[in-house]
Amino acid sequence: MREILHIFRKDVRRHWPEILISLLFLGLYVWVTLRSPWRTGTAMLTGASLWPLLAFSLEWIPPLMVLFWVFLTVRLVQGEPLVGDRQWWVTKPYEWWKLLAAKELFLVAVISLPLFFVQVYFLSHAGFPVLPNLVRILYMQVTLGLILFLPSIALGSLTKNLWQAVLAVVLAFVVIVGATNLLQRVPSSGMSSSIDEAQSVATGLLMLASFVGAVTWQFARRKTWRSRGVLLAGPVLLGSLAALIPYARFVERKYAIAASALPQFTPGIVHPKAKKRDNRWDFLSEVYLSIPVSVSGIAPGHLVRLDGMRVFLEIPANPTWDPGWKPQRTNLWAENQQTKLTFSMKREDFERIKPQQLRLQLELALTEFQEGDVRDLALKEGKFPDELLGICHLVVQNPSAIECERPFHAPGLMVTFEPSLAKCEISEDDKRIVESRVSHAWLPPGDDDSVSSPLNPVVDYFISLYSGEFRWSLDEGAQPIVKRVYLCPGAGVRLASPVEKNQWRVQLKMENVRLEDLAFQRD
Amino acid sequence: MTAAIQTHALTKHFRKVRALDQLNLEVPESAVYALVGPNGAGKTTGIKLLMNLIGATSGTAEVLGMDSTQIRGKSYTQIGYVSENQDIPEWMKVGFLLEYLRDFYPTWDRPLEDSLVKQFELPRDRKIKALSRGMKMKLALASALSFHPKLIVLDEPFGGLDPLVRDQLIEGLLERAEESTIFISSHDLAEIESFASHIGYLEEGRLRFSEDISALAARFREVEITLNTGGQLPSPLPPSWRQPQNSGPVVRFVESQFDTERTPQEIQRVFGETKEVSFRPMGLRAIFLSMAKKKEEVQEAS
Numbered sequence: 001m002r003e004i005l006h007i008f009r010k011d012v013r014r015h016w017p018e019i020l021i022s023l024l025f026l027g028l029y030v031w032v033t034l035r036s037p038w039r040t041g042t043a044m045l046t047g048a049s050l051w052p053l054l055a056f057s058l059e060w061i062p063p064l065m066v067l068f069w070v071f072l073t074v075r076l077v078q079g080e081p082l083v084g085d086r087q088w089w090v091t092k093p094y095e096w097w098k099l100l101a102a103k104e105l106f107l108v109a110v111i112s113l114p115l116f117f118v119q120v121y122f123l124s125h126a127g128f129p130v131l132p133n134l135v136r137i138l139y140m141q142v143t144l145g146l147i148l149f150l151p152s153i154a155l156g157s158l159t160k161n162l163w164q165a166v167l168a169v170v171l172a173f174v175v176i177v178g179a180t181n182l183l184q185r186v187p188s189s190g191m192s193s194s195i196d197e198a199q200s201v202a203t204g205l206l207m208l209a210s211f212v213g214a215v216t217w218q219f220a221r222r223k224t225w226r227s228r229g230v231l232l233a234g235p236v237l238l239g240s241l242a243a244l245i246p247y248a249r250f251v252e253r254k255y256a257i258a259a260s261a262l263p264q265f266t267p268g269i270v271h272p273k274a275k276k277r278d279n280r281w282d283f284l285s286e287v288y289l290s291i292p293v294s295v296s297g298i299a300p301g302h303l304v305r306l307d308g309m310r311v312f313l314e315i316p317a318n319p320t321w322d323p324g325w326k327p328q329r330t331n332l333w334a335e336n337q338q339t340k341l342t343f344s345m346k347r348e349d350f351e352r353i354k355p356q357q358l359r360l361q362l363e364l365a366l367t368e369f370q371e372g373d374v375r376d377l378a379l380k381e382g383k384f385p386d387e388l389l390g391i392c393h394l395v396v397q398n399p400s401a402i403e404c405e406r407p408f409h410a411p412g413l414m415v416t417f418e419p420s421l422a423k424c425e426i427s428e429d430d431k432r433i434v435e436s437r438v439s440h441a442w443l444p445p446g447d448d449d450s451v452s453s454p455l456n457p458v459v460d461y462f463i464s465l466y467s468g469e470f471r472w473s474l475d476e477g478a479q480p481i482v483k484r485v486y487l488c489p490g491a492g493v494r495l496a497s498p499v500e501k502n503q504w505r506v507q508l509k510m511e512n513v514r515l516e517d518l519a520f521q522r523d
Numbered sequence: 524m525t526a527a528i529q530t531h532a533l534t535k536h537f538r539k540v541r542a543l544d545q546l547n548l549e550v551p552e553s554a555v556y557a558l559v560g561p562n563g564a565g566k567t568t569g570i571k572l573l574m575n576l577i578g579a580t581s582g583t584a585e586v587l588g589m590d591s592t593q594i595r596g597k598s599y600t601q602i603g604y605v606s607e608n609q610d611i612p613e614w615m616k617v618g619f620l621l622e623y624l625r626d627f628y629p630t631w632d633r634p635l636e637d638s639l640v641k642q643f644e645l646p647r648d649r650k651i652k653a654l655s656r657g658m659k660m661k662l663a664l665a666s667a668l669s670f671h672p673k674l675i676v677l678d679e680p681f682g683g684l685d686p687l688v689r690d691q692l693i694e695g696l697l698e699r700a701e702e703s704t705i706f707i708s709s710h711d712l713a714e715i716e717s718f719a720s721h722i723g724y725l726e727e728g729r730l731r732f733s734e735d736i737s738a739l740a741a742r743f744r745e746v747e748i749t750l751n752t753g754g755q756l757p758s759p760l761p762p763s764w765r766q767p768q769n770s771g772p773v774v775r776f777v778e779s780q781f782d783t784e785r786t787p788q789e790i791q792r793v794f795g796e797t798k799e800v801s802f803r804p805m806g807l808r809a810i811f812l813s814m815a816k817k818k819e820e821v822q823e824a825s
Contacts, residue, residue, distance in 0.1 A: 010623055081610070088611050093596055093598070095596040223578075
């Protein structure tokens with residue numbers, strides 16, 4: 001321990017300017033977070049209206065702070081460089097694990113510990129108890145260590161100097177973008193969420209093992225190329241596996257096909273009207289098409305979420321057009337009677353087949369949720385606490401939303417608002433059209449142990465109510481249909497926790513469809 | 524006498540370049556061993572292999588009885604390593620560096636540190652960045668000597684230093700010679716001649732010879748023979764006779780296996796009766812020049 005402290009003291013002496021800058025960033029982060037107008041719903045940032053540039057630049061404080069931590073970690077590790085054969089310290093009696101421990105101690109003392117106090121302060125300032133949440137804060141710290149400091153230590157230990165580290169980051173960025181681009185071409189890869197959770201955990205563990213292995217190997221043996229190989233082995237293996245995974249099979253396994261339309265939900269394709277040609281979007285390499293679908297039979301208190309869609313186009317004298325499963329995020333409530341499902345295709349394919357009469361087949365992957373633990377919540381003036389939601393208030397600028405703060409993550413929620421039961425008056429100056437239909441808000445259920453941000457334990461989230469009406473249209477001349485839900489103090493909303501009930505697949509067919517009638521075009 | 528350093532067919536390739544080829548070396552304990560050779564001979568590569576700074580392509584080495592590939596961490600409490608190629612931490616001050624290193628060595632001798640600092644005239648409160656190259660080498664040496672290492676390894680420590688600094692370093696080094704084995708590499712014969720006890724000559728990655736320096740000096744002699752009559756040199760001459768020349772009745776050559784009994788007998792066998800024979804001891808420089816010339820002759824002949 002004595003040697004660890006000895007190296008630590010040396011590092012503190014060397015990096016004191018960086019330590020001060022890190023603390024300054026942390027101070028600014030606290031200031032920005034507590035005064036952010038987006039956070040509080042009121043423009044509390046002093047002078048924000050006078051100095052919008054300042055307000056904008058303050059938005060960059062958190063990412064800059066994180067970037068500075070990466071820089072500091074790399075500099076710290078490269079204080080005793082592990083790459084090359086000219087290092088002074090290599091022929092000194094350092095023990096590798098003590099050196100690594102000293103670096104970790106520095107990161108804990110200089111970054112994690114001050115951040116921990118800030119996190120405790122954030123919780124306390126927001127009005128949440130600290131003690132019951134301490135373990136979760138430590139979990140946040142571990143998460144930050146794994147996603148930020150471990151890769152930064154790996155970067156510092158596998159590169160010779162700062163420039164090499166920057167080059168490595170740029171190279172990694174290019175490779176990741178390229179690999180992501182390639183993986184997106186794998187059919188149905190957008191539905192990777194349908195893969196079992198156990199496999200996701202295995203993926204995380206493999207990445208962790210490659211980083212820990214590379215760092216340990218490099219500190220213990222200074223075999224740079226082998227350590228780099230260990231580091232790359234994880235992502236390369238995962239990338240190769242990701243390209244080989246039969247995503248469609250996973251989707252089909254997770255969403256069993258329904259023998260017949262379920263009583264809770266009956267979808268049907270509505271034959272589109274013939275439309276005039278619109279060439280405004282011809283510059284795009286992709287053509288966006290939408291299929292109107294009628295919906296019925298969703299029971300009150302239920303939600304059907306469209307998770308994915310697969311489109312088959314049977315074209316005369318051509319092979320079937322099938323781009324695989326594509327993710328969708330459409331929520332259907334009992335009140336919804338129609339929706340539009342969107343997909344895209346390459347313009348050259350579209351131009352080739354658009355006038356032809358086709359047979360269209362849709363396959364939809366659906367999840368049904370049911371309300372659980374239903375209760376009514378009366379909205380109040382100002383801030384009001386709620387056991388499930390956290391501490392909430394109505395948003396002045398957006399009457400359709402409730403803004404809440406809660407420790408660690410937003411809860412899964414099904415929210416229903418019936419305007420006819422509320423007596424919300426709108427000021428005469430307000431030109432908005434009031435939505436009179438039943439509106440809903442949906443927050444997907446998540447892992448109770450998860451944390452939304454590794455920096456701030458207080459999560460700021462919105463419950464935005466809307467009636468399911470489309471809010472915008474690409475059609476020229478079409479007025480956006482935006483009817484605003486109007487919430488007010490005293491109004492009641494129905495709160496429920498979503499309980500997953502069923503997952504299944506349905507197939508829909510339509511004959512004699514022309515693609516040009518499905519494209520976003522003027523009526 | 525046990526060996527402080529021993530290598531067995533130690534080989535290092537850098538891609539297609541054979542930097543070190545089958546090095547078999549033995550450095551006795553308490554010796555001051557000088558590994559000499561021209562630039563690019565493989566001296567630094569050999570030292571880096573011994574210090575486990577790089578890995579060998581094949582072969583093994585033992586340093587202070589340890590497998591060299593296991594040298595790391597605490598092993599360095601017994602080894603003082605100084606190299607002109609090391610990146611000394613320039614942000615530190617002289618005093619802070621020594622103070623920092625102190626804690627890592629159980630045998631660190633504070634009075635010795637003070638005396639070395641004084642002897643080398645090191646300014647404790649100056650940043651290393653601001654030191655001259657010679658001062659940096661003196662600092663490196665002071666830090667390598669202050670803990671009474673069993674083995675001191677110096678890689679080209681005197682390169683480019685002025686004679687005064689060089690003498691100071693040698694003086695500091697020799698004061699420690701009794702308690703340590705010193706292994707030093709250099710391409711300058713003159714600077715090691717005065718204090719090395721053993722010498723090894725490395726050329727193109729191969730160890731041409733390795734022996735006690737006094738034995739080396741004893742077996743090399745410049746021989747001058749005055750014959751009764753002039754004429755052609757007889758052939759063949761003994762292989763240990765290098766660069767034979769004749770000018771009238773005078774024959775000169777370098778005897779590389781000089782023996783007070785055998786050499787005169789061989790001269791008599793080759794030349795018969797002679798007027799006069801003289802044997803002059805040679806300096807290291809002359810010995811190495813003679814060896815280099817011998818090599819050139821072999822190359823030309825082939």
